[in-house]
Amino acid sequence: MAQGSSFFQRLFQKGAARQWARMARKAERTDLxxxxxxxxxxxxxxxxxxxxxxxxxxxxxxxxxxSNAFPKPHGTDWSWRPQLWREPIAVKGRAAVENKEMLGDEVTLFHDCRISELTLRQLRNNRDKDLAPFGLRMDVFRFDGSFLSLVVDLPPESVDGLKRNHVIRVDTIVEMEKPLEIFARLNIRHGPNTEQIVRELPLREEDIRVEFDLAYSNLNEKRVEQMWLDLIFEGPEMNQVILRDVTFSRRPRAEF
Known part of the structure; x- marks a missing residue:
């Protein structure tokens, strides 16, 4: 029934278009x-x-x-854009965000403020250069805490077959009202231990990217359970930070 309706609708539209074209051609001679x-x-x-x-x-x-489309290095065997940057979430924003409060299913805010003056909000990206459908805006007003971090939980596929010869790459697009430092800490739980690797985001560079080479870690490949990323904000008071995109990719390191 739907196909038939669509067929007749197309016929009607073609007929209407021909009628308007005919009236346009005769407009010079049509009575007023x-x-x-x-x-x-x-x-x-x-x-x-x-x-x-x-x-x-x-x-x-x-x-x-x-969309999960973004540039990936050669040899990538796993890549991912978190839900918050990929799809609309049920609760678009939160005000006076408490410690360990989540936005979506994969992103959690951690802080130790006595009084929270923090807001999180998912927004729709609309710039020509944006590949991610959505972004995350964080507004920080008065900040009386000692730490502020945004934690992204990676899916189980991220650690499936994870080896010490892997390189984990994180790409992001960041906008700020005023300069601040952001550190990325990759955490990998293996058995009773958690491997942690910290990199500072190169915010002054065009491509804001960090890589974590697991060859320099003490990872126990046989006991890998979970992986997550902390984005740690230093001196965030009275600032607005927009993460236009956050993507992850994994590849085996080149052997020399």
Whole structure:
């Protein structure tokens, strides 16, 4: 039934288009009362067409919801964009965010403020260079704590077959109201131990990227259980930070 309806709709649209084309060709010879009525109908139709075109161009220009597309290094055997940057979440934002409060299923905020003046909000990316459909905005007002970190839990696939010859790469796009330092700490739980590797995000470079070479770790490959990333913000008071994108990829390191 739906296919038939679509078929007849296309026929109707083609017929309407031919009719308007015919009226346009005859406009020089059409009597004025008829031409006046046609102009009124054309203006009404143009209003709806312009509205449709405007909305369509706006929506089609945005990164596609659910997109997991981003540049990956050669040899990548696993890659991932977290849900918060990929899909709309049920609760778009939180104000006065408490310690260990989550936004979505994979992102948690940690802090030790006595009074929280922190907000988190998912926003829709709309810039030409954005590949991620969504971004995360964090507003920090008065900050009386000693630490602030955003934790991203990686899926089980991230540690499936993880070896010490792997390199974990994190790419991000960051906007800030004023400069601050952000550190990325990769955590890998293996048995009773947790391996931690810390890198500072190169915020002054065009490509904000860090790599974690597990060859320099004490990872027990046979007991790997879980992996997560801490983004640690130093001196965040009275600042707004927008993470336009956060992506992960994994590849075996080149052997020399």
């Amino acid at each position: 009362p008829t031409l006046r009525a046609q102009r009124r109908s054309a203006r009404s139709l143009r209003q709806h067409l312009d509205a449709l075109i405007s909305v369509a161009e706006s929506r089609l220009a945005l990164p596609m919801i659910g």
